[in-house]
Amino acid sequence: MAERLYLYDTTLRDGQQTQGVQFSTSEKKKIAQALDDLGVDYIEGGWPGANPTDSAFFDAAPETRARLTAFGMTKRAGRSAENDEVLAAVMNAGTKSVCLVGKSHDYHVTAALGISLEDNLVNIAQSVAHLVAQGREALFDAEHFFDGYKANRDYALAACRAALDAGARWIVLCDTNGGSLPGEVHRIVTEVIAAGFPGSNLGIHTHNDTENAVACSLAAVDAGVRQIQGTLNGLGERCGNANLTTLIPTLLLKDPYRRAYDTGVPQAALARLTNVSRMLDEILNRVPQKQAPYVGASAFAHKAGLHASAILKDPSTYEHVDPSVVGNSRIIPMSNQAGQSNLRKRLAEAGLAVEKGDPALARILDRVKDREAEGYSYDTAQASFELLARDELGQLPAFFEVKRYKVTVERRKNKYNKMVSLSEAVVVVKVDGEKLLSVSESMDETGSDRGPVNALAKALRKDLGRYSQVLDDMRLVDFKVRITQGGIEAVTRVIIDSEDSRGRRWSTVGVSANIIDASFEALLDAMNWKLLRDDRAGAVDAV
Numbered sequence: 001m002a003e004r005l006y007l008y009d010t011t012l013r014d015g016q017q018t019q020g021v022q023f024s025t026s027e028k029k030k031i032a033q034a035l036d037d038l039g040v041d042y043i044e045g046g047w048p049g050a051n052p053t054d055s056a057f058f059d060a061a062p063e064t065r066a067r068l069t070a071f072g073m074t075k076r077a078g079r080s081a082e083n084d085e086v087l088a089a090v091m092n093a094g095t096k097s098v099c100l101v102g103k104s105h106d107y108h109v110t111a112a113l114g115i116s117l118e119d120n121l122v123n124i125a126q127s128v129a130h131l132v133a134q135g136r137e138a139l140f141d142a143e144h145f146f147d148g149y150k151a152n153r154d155y156a157l158a159a160c161r162a163a164l165d166a167g168a169r170w171i172v173l174c175d176t177n178g179g180s181l182p183g184e185v186h187r188i189v190t191e192v193i194a195a196g197f198p199g200s201n202l203g204i205h206t207h208n209d210t211e212n213a214v215a216c217s218l219a220a221v222d223a224g225v226r227q228i229q230g231t232l233n234g235l236g237e238r239c240g241n242a243n244l245t246t247l248i249p250t251l252l253l254k255d256p257y258r259r260a261y262d263t264g265v266p267q268a269a270l271a272r273l274t275n276v277s278r279m280l281d282e283i284l285n286r287v288p289q290k291q292a293p294y295v296g297a298s299a300f301a302h303k304a305g306l307h308a309s310a311i312l313k314d315p316s317t318y319e320h321v322d323p324s325v326v327g328n329s330r331i332i333p334m335s336n337q338a339g340q341s342n343l344r345k346r347l348a349e350a351g352l353a354v355e356k357g358d359p360a361l362a363r364i365l366d367r368v369k370d371r372e373a374e375g376y377s378y379d380t381a382q383a384s385f386e387l388l389a390r391d392e393l394g395q396l397p398a399f400f401e402v403k404r405y406k407v408t409v410e411r412r413k414n415k416y417n418k419m420v421s422l423s424e425a426v427v428v429v430k431v432d433g434e435k436l437l438s439v440s441e442s443m444d445e446t447g448s449d450r451g452p453v454n455a456l457a458k459a460l461r462k463d464l465g466r467y468s469q470v471l472d473d474m475r476l477v478d479f480k481v482r483i484t485q486g487g488i489e490a491v492t493r494v495i496i497d498s499e500d501s502r503g504r505r506w507s508t509v510g511v512s513a514n515i516i517d518a519s520f521e522a523l524l525d526a527m528n529w530k531l532l533r534d535d536r537a538g539a540v541d542a543v
Contacts, residue, residue, distance in 0.1 A: 004018050005221065005251065005261035008042040008172075008203065008229040009035050009244060012057070013071050016046070031505040034276045035232070038062040039265035040244070042098060044069045045103050058093040064430040067137070072128040077115045081130035091134060099139035099172070104159035106150030125162040132167035139170040141205065146173065146180045157195055162328030169225055170203050175216060178209030181217040189223035197252025206242045208234060217252070221257070222398070232280050233292070238318060245288060246470045247292045249326050267325075274288040276328035280320030287497075288379075294326045301331040311441050331382070340365070350386045352393065361522050362390050374511060375484040383498075383507035384522070387390035390532075399531045400464055401430040402524065407452045407516055425455035431465040438462040452521045453479065458473050460527065470534050471527055473501040481515060494518040498526040504533070 012028050015021065023031070028045065035043050043066045046054030061068055072090030090098055110387035124140065131138040135185045140163035148156040160171045162410045173189065176352045179420045180188075185206070193199050202241060204227070206213040206218035211234075217228050234243030251257045252270055277295040281288045290298040300323040315322070315330070323330050340361050347354050367388060368378055378385040390396040405427045414420050423442040428435060440462050454476075461471045478497035483490050492515045499505045506529055510521030 002262040003260060004226065005257075005263050006042065006203075006227040007040040007244065007263055007265070008069075008227055009040045009042040009231065010205075010229055011035070011064075011231040011235055011244075013044045013054075013239075014241055017237040017420060018235045019233065019237070021284060023053065023283070023322055024061070025053055025471045028053070028057045029062050031232070031280065032062055032064060035271060036062075037270045038088070038248075038272065038276055039263070040066050041264055042067050043095075043125075043202060044070050044071050045095070045476070047071045047090070048093040049086065049536065055089075055093075058095070061093075061095075061270055064524060067097045068095045069099050069139070070095040071099045071101070074100050074102040074123045077113070077119045078121060081126045084127075087127060089128070089138070089541060091131070092375040093279045095136070096242055097137040097139065097142055097169075097179065100127055100131070101141040101143050102127070102159065102176075103148075104142035104156045105144035105145065106152045106155045108144055108148075116304075119161045120449070121158060124159055125166040128163045128166035128168045136164075136169045138163075139172060139203070140164075140168045141172045141174055143174050144176045145173045146176060146185065146188060149192075150184075157197075160192070164197065164201060169201065171197060172203040172205050172227065172434065173220070173225070175213075176215065178207030179471040180206070180212075180216060181210065182212055182215040186219040186223045189220050189225055193224045200226050200476035201383070202243075203227030204231055207236060208239040208241060208243070210238070213240070214246050217242045217247060217334050218257075220263075225511045226420075231352075233277055233289075235280075242541075245273060245295055248439075249273060249294045249321070251299075253321050254324065263506055267525055268371060270325060271327045294321070299323070346385065347389060349390070352386075352389065352395070358453070360393055362403065365391050365394060371511075375399040376507065376509055376511050377493060377495070379468065381495060381507045381522075381525075383506035384508045384525045385529055387525055387532075396528075397532070399423070399431075399467055402426040403430055403435065405520065407456060414441060421449045423449055423452040423455040425452065425459040427456065427459040429460070429464060431467065434465070436463045436465065453523065456516075456520055457523055460523065467531055470531055474498055474527070474530050475500070476523075476526075477505070479519075484511070492518045494522045496526055498530070500530065506530075 011031060012023065016023055029507045032043050032045065037202065043064060045057050046067055047059045047063065048055050048070050058070060070093035072087060075084040075087050082089055103113060103120055109117055110247060113120065128140060130176040138180040142160050145156055146507055151207055172272060188249035204217050204225045206216040208266065221228065224244045228247060230244040230247055233245055234240040248265055249270060251261060251263050252265060277290050288297065289462060290296050291301060300319055302318055328332060331515055343361055343365060344356065346355060388397060401420065407423065408423045410422045411419060426439050428437050438459040440455055440459035442450040464471065476496055477499045479493040482493045484493050490512060494510045495507055497507050508522045508525035508529065510518040512518040
């Protein structure tokens with residue numbers, strides 16, 4: 001029988017301590033629902049009373065299968081647990097589980113709290129006992145435990161013992177500074193269990209300051225803990241927390257964890273992991289980390305021709321898991337390192353069947369290499385590569401033709417006597433034999449200038465005849481600029497990421513000595529790819 005291993009998510013509390021991250025109440029609800037659907041056991045919703053957003057979340061908390069947990073701190077010295085208003089705010093959240101943080105490092109007790117070591121033990125014991133008396137499941141986060149254990153083993157254990165004896169269900173050993181390494185985490189957890197703390201009552205909470213948070217969490221499991229705390233995408237202050245987006249598939253797919261433990265996460269839910277990860281980045285308005293394990297866009301990308309050839313025969317030669325199991329997909333990117341195996345695989349994914357040995361393959365490869373010598377990069381710009389290949393194969397419709405465009409940026413004072421900029425674009429296109437002129441400004445609803453590329457995008461979509469409706473749900477989600485050569489011969493490469501309402505996301509590239517021209521080229525590719533792929537576009541004749 002597999003042993004139960006509990007997953008505790010603290011994205012909504014510890015993850016919110018990430019610099020630049022602040023969830024709204026509605027965003028917290030959306031994330032909580034995704035976590036619940038994923039199958040975690042605990043969702044830590046925040047610190048009620050610490051800020052209005054957290055309090056509002058608990059006031060209108062969603063119904064979840066997972067145990068919604070409120071976070072707070074042990075009572076302060078000199079007052080009873082019943083009369084501590086900070087503890088009361090946590091209790092008033094009404095959650096079945098409550099996690100209280102307390103000091104387990106003797107230095108922090110005297111230096112930070114300014115109380116005696118004995119008073120700290122009393123605060124821990126009385127706070128936990130108060131929770132249990134009110135029918136709550138109590139968790140004790142032993143802050144700075146590993147540093148405290150190394151400095152004063154007996155006191156760190158005494159703090160944990162005070163919580164356990166008072167009725168705490170879980171004692172969570174925290175590597176608060178993130179400086180512990182997997183070997184010492186395993187050793188210390190082993191010693192803690194030998195000191196009389198059952199592994200079934202122990203949890204682990206690690207930070208990623210040495211990029212060992214996942215490894216330290218697994219080391220703790222190996223030593224006997226049965227609860228893991230972490231966050232989606234490894235969010236958290238400084239370098240972040242243990243990444244549950246990495247831990248969950250590792251526990252479900254890798255031995256010995258796959259056979260030894262039941263995490264409560266079903267295989268069907270695991271297939272939604274990539275979407276959950278990207279949903280969080282979308283909420284945070286952040287570009288997903290392409291090389292993130294399991295869920296990154298490049299996690300199953302195979303660039304070298306030799307690798308791609310082997311992948312075609314047996315994916316397991318260069319993939320440790322099937323990407324579809326975690327909701328991801330395989331990518332065979334094109335670059336000047338590509339061979340015909342890469343090319344045929346990528347063409348097949350685009351719906352283009354080209355026989356082995358077809359002369360077109362060599363022509364496409366030569367064109368890719370020539371273009372990359374000019375500064376283009378098709379390694380990430382998959383949509384631009386597909387358009388290039390289709391053009392070489394004679395399978396690229398000409399939906400519209402750009403006759404000319406002009407962009408102006410004006411700097412002027414507004415009615416409040418403040419200097420502002422205003423970008424305006426004029427685009428002339430030919431559609432169905434008719435010339436159409438569009439003019440658009442980049443001003444948004446707040447009166448802010450969104451820049452010349454935004455003005456160009458709006459002008460292009462404004463009047464493309466029968467194609468305008470197809471492009472209505474397309475939006476730009478990322479814009480990257482790189483100078484590929486320096487000096488007077490500088491060349492600018494622009495990568496644009498686009499998305500539509502179907503959840504499709506694609507990348508295009510443009511290169512020019514002029515940044516606006518490079519941006520316009522990438523933008524045109526993005527629109528042509530959308531028209532090419534959209535079902536409605538497939539039903540109309542190209543001009």
